[in-house]
Amino acid sequence: MGFQIAIDGPAGAGKSTIAKAAASELGFVYIDTGAMYRALGLFCLRKGINIQSEEDVTACLQDAEVDLDMSGGIQHVLLNGEDVNGYIRTEEVGMAASVVSRYKEVRAGLVGRQQKIAGSQNIVMDGRDIGTVVLPDAQLKIFLTAGVHVRALRRQKDLEMSGKTADLKEIEKDIEERDLQDRTRKESPLVQAPDAVYLDTSDMTISEVTDYILNLAETRMAQGREL
Ligand code: DC
DSSP, rough: OEEEEEEEOOTSSSSHHHHHHHHHTTTOOEEEEEEHHHHHHHHHHHHHHHHHHHHHHHHHHGGOOOEEEEESOEEEEEEEEEEGGGSSSSSHHHHHHHHTTTTTHHHHHHHHHHHHTTTTSEEEEEESSSIISTTTTEEEEEEEEEOOHHHHHHHHHHHHHTTTOOOHHHHHHHHHHHHHHHOSSSSSSOOOOOEEEEEOOTTHHHHHHHHHHHHHHHHHHHHHOOO
């Protein structure tokens, strides 16, 4: 097994920014598992499938092949062979991903694929259940979070940078709704793994968080070499 870093946490905690930066510094592969749930959410929205129906979503799984293409060092999510990176970052798709990710069969398929991708590579993987389910033996697990208001402000800034405007209260409401859904679902809810390091990034900059994780990773890797 390679050196695995699992980063979990609620929506908008900065997981992907931090995980990407840490992976790049370490020369590790970075996998954003949320993108796979988003691709499936997009599939259901496009096909007009009732995402509130577990039966309907489960029945369509055989028609939705979700995969990752890592060539060129950037993760591309493929939905039945189509690169859907440009369509999955909307609030609507995020919410659909959160809904379909509640279902057992959905998780079984995607978790298996994520474990296969991880294989024996050195990897940084982020999501909701990485430290608890996907990579339970990861050498470093981080539970990354921040206050709802801070997460909403960060999201608003991201939206503004891409030329969009959004009401802060609306964003806060979306974040709270998605948190509640991800934390209270029956299958693999968002919880901190007992051996994960808890990190509240509300008052930290991106580089402070990245450095903190890199230091932890270096320490754990050195410990691994001594064993
Ligand atoms: O990280 P994200 O916002 O792109 O994830 C979108 C949704 O996908 C999230 O609200 C819950 C689900 N998800 C999951 O259940 N398990 C993961 N490992 C990653 C995401």
